[in-house]
Amino acid sequence: MTPAPVRSPDHLTLALPKGRILEDAIALLSQAGLPLSMPEKSRALRHEFPGVTILELRNQDVPTYVDLGVADAGIVGKDVLTESGRTVYEPVDLRFAACRLSLIREVGATGEITRVGTKYPRAARAYLHSRCITAETVKLSGNIELACLTGLADAVVDLVQTGGTLSANNLQEIEVLFHSTARLIVNRAALKVRAARLRPLIENLRALTAP
Amino acid sequence: MTGRCQGASRMPGVSSSAARPSIRPSARAGFIPEGTRDVLPPEWSQREALRARLRTCFSAWGYRGVEVPALEFASADHPQDALAFKLIDSGGEVLSLRSEFTTAVGRLVRSRFPQGPFPLRLQYGGRLWLRAMTSELGRLREFNQMGVELIGVQTAQSDAELLHLAAAALETAGVQAQLEVGYPGFVDAVLEDAGLSGEARAAVHDAIDRKSGPDVDLLAAQHGLSDTVRGTLHAVTDLYGGPEVLDAAQALAPGLRAQEAVAHMRRVAALYGGPLLFDLGVSRRYGYYTGLTFRAYSAGLNQPVLGGGRYDLHGGLPGAGFAVGLERLMQALAPVLPPEPEVVLALDLASARAARAQGLHAELAWTDDAAQLRAFSAARGIRRWVSDSPSGPSFTDLNSAQVTP
Structure with a gap:
């Protein structure tokens, strides 16, 4: 690994999820005044800009990097943030990457829910607990809908964006656990130590995303 | 520990490590539990030198040293009970490994110094254990703290003394750090004045402590809060920065409790005299802290190196104190070894x-x-x-x- 270059004390390190959200995030952060541009397609995972370093991460890892202070701030979906259980500052709703976390069952399913497949076990357990449903959760990694269709689970808790996948697979949304959008998250110490850079960034992002 | 691991190690007749891919680390020689660490000679010297400097600093301010047992009776009332390692004593009683010093020192004060004389100034140092799921960067499961408690008095002067001592300790340690002051009771007063109680108040506390404007909006909608109240709560999440924050807080929250909190912070800041950061949106453990809380941030380390605040001991005796994490402090220090004899x-x-x-x-x-x-x-x-x-x-x-x- 190449060593990180020597940086000024007010250098910012930002954790961003790779993929589509990265483009939206970089566009928004540029509008908010950071000297960023979409990195060239390469295998680099760390992108250097004047006074800012971007770390390109799996979205589940963004809260970890920010909470532990390796990154000063980051952008991540509220769904992933809630599931991480990390206590970071989350001052701005960036209002993109909208989706909802929902309880989903096969159309017409009425039996008792005893097993729930999900990528979000923490959120699923909290929901089941709040509804007094005694069911076990099975942690899965992808194509969660299959758990319902194959009998692995009686229901799943998963993200819904448009609902297209659901109707194509004879599934229906029973209840929305919560709505999610991308959030700016900030390390608790970094907000204070690097206030001169982070406060204006927060103000600008609020102004840009105001409804 | 997964069920698969336990099952594998119980399998009879399987002994070669090749046949046991998920062997428990404890079964292998030379391993230590996750979240613990060995300290080797050069670092040991540096740590001991740091400990000695802090002890001397605390002593010079009149804080006398005490030691408390690492084994305690487990209690559901203990603030860290859920995170403490538990052991079963020979009589069947549940013991826990010390997970926090303030509670232990409070117990010592009640039984050993019931009559003071107050103010009682004590210092301590030693290991703590927390049973987290995993250990992480700068978050060991076995770690060292040193700290002080100033017990039996509750004045702006005693709060300012602790800030002075915290600054002195950081200077002694050679750490460049900024002190930040908060007052969880201020947030609680604002929420009380907004008519919030019970679970709703707890949820808004949590949202404000995370400076989550979006969650404040969500909770405001759920609990039917007015736009004025919602605006106030948003403003509280932004009440951090320099002394100007106190003016903003005073203008924002007209209630008596809130005004008293701000006035107290002004008195402490004036008595302290040095530069301070403020964050009036801090409300972590608002049910535990009864007054000022504070922490220290070191540039280049995105974790606080010191933390403390004012609390009430069981029985109502007021106390305040702070602790420094030795491992954190070592991270904030340049890795310079103290001069050692040849x-x-x-x-x-x-x-x-x-x-x-x-x-x-x-x-x-x-x-x-x-x-x-x-x-x-x-x-x-x-x-x-x-x-x-x-x-x-x-x-x-x-x-x-x-x-x-």
Whole structure:
């Protein structure tokens, strides 16, 4: 690994999820005044800009990097943030990457829910607990809908964006656990130590995303 | 520990490690539990020097040292009960490993110093254990803290004393840090004035502590809060920065409790005199802290190096104090070793004594085999031997001795 270059004390390190959200995030952060541009397609995972370093991460890892202070701030979906259980500052709703976390069952399913497949076990357990449903959760990694269709689970808790996948697979949304959008998250110490850079960034992002 | 691991290690007749891919680390020689660590000589010296400096600093302010047991009776009332390691005593009683010092020192004060004299100034240092699921960067499961408690008084002067002492301790340690002051009771007063109670108040506390404007909006909608209240709650999440924050807080929250909190912070800040950061949106453990809370941030380390606040002991005795995390502080320090005396190899007891009298560290030769001694000296970084002679200790420089055999 190449060593990180020597940086000024007010250098910012930002954790961003790779993929589509990265483009939206970089566009928004540029509008908010950071000297960023979409990195060239390469295998680099760390992108250097004047006074800012971007770390390109799996979205589940963004809260970890920010909470532990390796990154000063980051952008991540509220769904992933809630599931991480990390206590970071989350001052701005960036209002993109909208989706909802929902309880989903096969159309017409009425039996008792005893097993729930999900990528979000923490959120699923909290929901089941709040509804007094005694069911076990099975942690899965992808194509969660299959758990319902194959009998692995009686229901799943998963993200819904448009609902297209659901109707194509004879599934229906029973209840929305919560709505999610991308959030700016900030390390608790970094907000204070690097206030001169982070406060204006927060103000600008609020102004840009105001409804 | 997964069920699969336990099952694998219980399988009879399976002993080769190749057949046990998920062998428990505890079964392998040389491993230590996750979240614990060994401290080796150069770092050990640095840590001990740091400990000595902090102890001396606390003592100079009149804080006398106490030690409390690492084994405690487990109690559901303990603030860290859910995270403490538990053990079963021979009589069946549940014990926990010490997970926090303030509670332990509070117990000691109640039983050993019921009459004070107050204010009682105590310092402590030692290990703590927390049973987290995993350990992480700077978050060990076995770690060291040193700290102070100022018990029996509850004045702006005593709050300011702790800020002064915290600054002195950080300076002694050689850490550049900024102190930040908060007041969880201020947030609670604002929420009380907004008519929030019960679970709703707890949820808004949590949202404000995370400075989550979006969650404040969500909760405001769920609990039917007015736009004015919602605006106030948003403003509270932004109440951090320099002294101007106190003016903003005073203008924002007209309630008596909130005004008193701000006035108290002004008194403490004036008595302290030095630069302070403020964050009036801090509300973590608002049910525990009864007054000021504070922490210290070191540039370049995105974790606080010191934290403390005012609380009530069981029985109502007021107390306040702070602790520094030794491992965190070491991270914030430049890895500079304290100057250490040269180590020499003494060929006999008399010369060793003489070398030590000169302030050197002397290791004793254990054999007459010069080749062995030379090999060891090279490996250990010893540059000089000392031996007794009629005229006193005589030093031999190994490098020059090898050049001229």
